[in-house]
Amino acid sequence: MKKAFLIIVVCVSSIFFSCKKDKDSNQSSTEAAQSTASDSTSLTDNGWPREIDTNGTKLVYYQPQVDDWKDYKEITARLAFSLTPKDGKQVLGVASLKAETLVDKDNRSVFFKNVQVSDVRFPALDKKKIPEMEKLFKETLPKGGDPISVDRILADLNQTKGPAKGITAKNDPPTIFYSTNPAVLLIVQGEPVLVPIDKTDIQYVVNTNWDLFFDKTAKDYYLLADNVWLTSKTLDGKWTRTTKLASGLNNLPSGQNFDDVKKMIPPPSGGTVPQVFYSSKPAELIAVNGNPKFVKIDGTKLLYIDNTENDIFANEADGQYYVLLSGRWFKSKELTGPWSYAGNNLPADFAKIPKDSPRGNVLTSVPGTQEAQDAVMLSQVPTTAIIKKSDAEAKVKVTYDGTPQFKPIEGTKMQYASNTQEKIIKVGDLYYLCFQAVWFMSTSPNGPWKTCDSVPKEIYTIPPSSPVYNVTYVTQTTTDTTVESSTTAGYFGAFIVGATLGAILTYGTGWYYPPYVYYGGLYPIYRPWPYAYGGGAVYNPWTGGWAAGRNVYGPYGAAGTSAWYNPATGRYGRSASMQGWYGGRTAASSYNPWTGNYARTNQGHNAYAQWGHSAATNGRQWVQTGHVTTRRGTAIGYETSGGNKGVITHHRGGGTTIHTNNNLYAGHDGHVYKRDANGNWSHYNNGNGGWTQAGKLGSTKGSGTAIQRNRPNQGLGANGEGERIQRDNLPKANQNLGGETRNLGGENRIGEGIQRDNFPRANQTLGQPDKPLGQAGHPDITNDLDRSAFSRDRGEMQTRNFQNFQRDGGRLGGFRGGGGFRGRR
Numbered sequence: 001m002k003k004a005f006l007i008i009v010v011c012v013s014s015i016f017f018s019c020k021k022d023k024d025s026n027q028s029s030t031e032a033a034q035s036t037a038s039d040s041t042s043l044t045d046n047g048w049p050r051e052i053d054t055n056g057t058k059l060v061y062y063q064p065q066v067d068d069w070k071d072y073k074e075i076t077a078r079l080a081f082s083l084t085p086k087d088g089k090q091v092l093g094v095a096s097l098k099a100e101t102l103v104d105k106d107n108r109s110v111f112f113k114n115v116q117v118s119d120v121r122f123p124a125l126d127k128k129k130i131p132e133m134e135k136l137f138k139e140t141l142p143k144g145g146d147p148i149s150v151d152r153i154l155a156d157l158n159q160t161k162g163p164a165k166g167i168t169a170k171n172d173p174p175t176i177f178y179s180t181n182p183a184v185l186l187i188v189q190g191e192p193v194l195v196p197i198d199k200t201d202i203q204y205v206v207n208t209n210w211d212l213f214f215d216k217t218a219k220d221y222y223l224l225a226d227n228v229w230l231t232s233k234t235l236d237g238k239w240t241r242t243t244k245l246a247s248g249l250n251n252l253p254s255g256q257n258f259d260d261v262k263k264m265i266p267p268p269s270g271g272t273v274p275q276v277f278y279s280s281k282p283a284e285l286i287a288v289n290g291n292p293k294f295v296k297i298d299g300t301k302l303l304y305i306d307n308t309e310n311d312i313f314a315n316e317a318d319g320q321y322y323v324l325l326s327g328r329w330f331k332s333k334e335l336t337g338p339w340s341y342a343g344n345n346l347p348a349d350f351a352k353i354p355k356d357s358p359r360g361n362v363l364t365s366v367p368g369t370q371e372a373q374d375a376v377m378l379s380q381v382p383t384t385a386i387i388k389k390s391d392a393e394a395k396v397k398v399t400y401d402g403t404p405q406f407k408p409i410e411g412t413k414m415q416y417a418s419n420t421q422e423k424i425i426k427v428g429d430l431y432y433l434c435f436q437a438v439w440f441m442s443t444s445p446n447g448p449w450k451t452c453d454s455v456p457k458e459i460y461t462i463p464p465s466s467p468v469y470n471v472t473y474v475t476q477t478t479t480d481t482t483v484e485s486s487t488t489a490g491y492f493g494a495f496i497v498g499a500t501l502g503a504i505l506t507y508g509t510g511w512y513y514p515p516y517v518y519y520g521g522l523y524p525i526y527r528p529w530p531y532a533y534g535g536g537a538v539y540n541p542w543t544g545g546w547a548a549g550r551n552v553y554g555p556y557g558a559a560g561t562s563a564w565y566n567p568a569t570g571r572y573g574r575s576a577s578m579q580g581w582y583g584g585r586t587a588a589s590s591y592n593p594w595t596g597n598y599a600r601t602n603q604g605h606n607a608y609a610q611w612g613h614s615a616a617t618n619g620r621q622w623v624q625t626g627h628v629t630t631r632r633g634t635a636i637g638y639e640t641s642g643g644n645k646g647v648i649t650h651h652r653g654g655g656t657t658i659h660t661n662n663n664l665y666a667g668h669d670g671h672v673y674k675r676d677a678n679g680n681w682s683h684y685n686n687g688n689g690g691w692t693q694a695g696k697l698g699s700t701k702g703s704g705t706a707i708q709r710n711r712p713n714q715g716l717g718a719n720g721e722g723e724r725i726q727r728d729n730l731p732k733a734n735q736n737l738g739g740e741t742r743n744l745g746g747e748n749r750i751g752e753g754i755q756r757d758n759f760p761r762a763n764q765t766l767g768q769p770d771k772p773l774g775q776a777g778h779p780d781i782t783n784d785l786d787r788s789a790f791s792r793d794r795g796e797m798q799t800r801n802f803q804n805f806q807r808d809g810g811r812l813g814g815f816r817g818g819g820g821f822r823g824r825r
Helices: 023-036 127-140 150-160 247-251 348-352 360-365 370-380 389-395 457-461 469-473 619-627 779-807
Strands: 005-007 050-054 057-061 065-070 074-084 091-104 109-121 147-149 176-179 183-187 194-196 202-205 211-215 220-225 228-232 275-279 284-287 294-296 302-305 311-315 320-325 328-332 383-388 406-408 415-417 423-427 430-435 438-442 474-478 482-487 494-499 502-507 516-518 525-527 538-540 545-547 564-566 571-573 577-580 583-586 589-592 597-600 616-618 634-640 645-650 656-659 664-666 672-675 681-684 691-693 723-725
Touching (some): 057 127, 065 150, 074 127, 091 127, 091 383, 091 664, 091 672, 109 150, 150 370, 176 183, 348 360, 360 502, 360 538, 370 494, 370 502, 383 389, 389 482, 423 457, 423 469, 438 474, 438 482, 457 469, 672 779
Parallel strands (some): 176 284, 183 275, 656 723
Antiparallel strands (some): 057 074, 065 074, 074 091, 074 664, 091 109, 109 147, 202 211, 211 220, 220 228, 294 302, 302 311, 311 320, 383 482, 383 616, 415 423, 430 438, 474 482, 494 502, 516 525, 589 597, 634 645, 645 656, 664 672, 672 681
């Protein structure tokens, strides 16, 4: 038979670690890794259903239907399955599961561990055979390691999870400048911190986003904005173009972050002279290329300005302009301001912006939209790492600028260390350090530091107004030898703001934390605190992070994101960087003011990368070290030339099974269901093992609504390659796959909730063994199944879209305002 398969290759890039989980499991983990290495070549969610073929027993289990994800660490789910014993007949069943989870955010994968089966039901099996088949199912189902995409789980949870709790953010508008001419925003946080350049009379300003110098002799400032040199007597004065520089600039040293500057000396003759807007605090700039060009958004009263990188709209209904900055909406009668916060009363038309619109990216910040719900929920999913205690404790290093100094944390009895880049909290007589997303404690502010078995509850009451607030998003548990750290988005600067009509994800708390400067040595020490504005932060839905920087903000981003002092080396560093809440990419050294980390790398980096290759493992590496306990086969996603999608399972010793659908569902009533092409539900009949349309009980004979009964092992038989194709009369994979005929964003508008009437509770079990199955096809159940089918289609589409994003090298179409800089690096 002619086959045309296109293997979907998922390109992933991550920093790989390896470690053994615990002393007691070291040997077993190594042995398991050796035995399963050939079976676990793919650790990405490549489709459902999954198949296991062990000692002649075949288990096909369908995508879990998630009922709850407690603290995003313990999952409760149902799944439908078919089980065929060796030399036996196929039976269908439903199981209820609980499992712990590990999340690999880089690849948007969730790994199950310690899977526990709490209930198994077989609707069409003789009661005498149930104990035997239940035992066989539990022995065959993997106990851990199975990957499922985050998107599939979140699609289920979006139907059931309650609203997220937002922080008490400060939503006062920043200073917002407006220009229709070429312009740059010069931010110098506080007073300029001047650092001398050896053997010259030139100093450079370290706490700024541009290349800014000061000539001590003539008292002139020099600013390099892209390829044009400007000069001024004062930072807030008039800047004019100059082709004559101070002589000291000709003697800039090589190899000290000035190489790009030296390329612009002597000054080029070309280039456009920009207007310079100055601010001593993080600010924003709306830069329009000439007079605004408005484009109407069909079906709304909204227009957007096309000739700008900003997300700015005009609303014909109320005559207001709206701009999106760091995930927050502000409005004004005039483009020149004044601006006021508008997140609590955003016009409903914003939710009607089409997803494929050139401004569809703003839906992530529109309360009540599916995109906003996805962003908020993803931000609560923790990145987890397992780290060796001994390695972590050996690498902790805290440096103070002089004697340790502590300041009070407003509204609490705690204090934080103010003269170090590390996050140290004093609780009573003890000191707690959050170092690279791991908690330590000591009886002294100088250490020695030991990993915490528990973190005081008081720490999690630190308010957003404190510059160390982000540590409240790091939790951990410990064993004798390891610490398992879980970190959510707030640690990296992404926070949930609870708007009146829905939650959204923003960058920064909105509070301004003044930078710290220490003049106790030969050179001043500058330490930036986190910021909310001034970086052009734009949300990337595929990474769940915020990219920072546009041309108008300079080659180094906002002041404080990438200019810092490293006491260990005595050098200042500057970089062109793109930071996200789980990590970032950078062209040189980078600094993340939220975490206090700095590193020199050309690769993506996350909270745990700095521990080194031997210290930490994330979910993906946990699987690679041998925790796939019963898998016997490798599943690979495929697409045929005809467009059908499914999963191929290659078996040990040869043979391939192809499944072309993922259309079996577990009902809360303990029945197995499937859906036909018209959306009708059928249940596996408990009388004779046939399929009956939902609501029709009894035999399939003569009912007029029966669907052709499946036959175990039905197929074309084995060919020369040991291949057999299972055909079980379920809808084809290209029917409703991806939800082409559905409005995946939902019909919700701002102020409208999700209908939850008659929805079974998350903790509702599938029934007890001593109780009969419920009546199949009850409207409550079919309504629930409709939601499950919708979520499954949406999760499939989102999973494939993300994998396409990875395969394309992480390029996101329409990603304006972030993702790097257009100017000189």
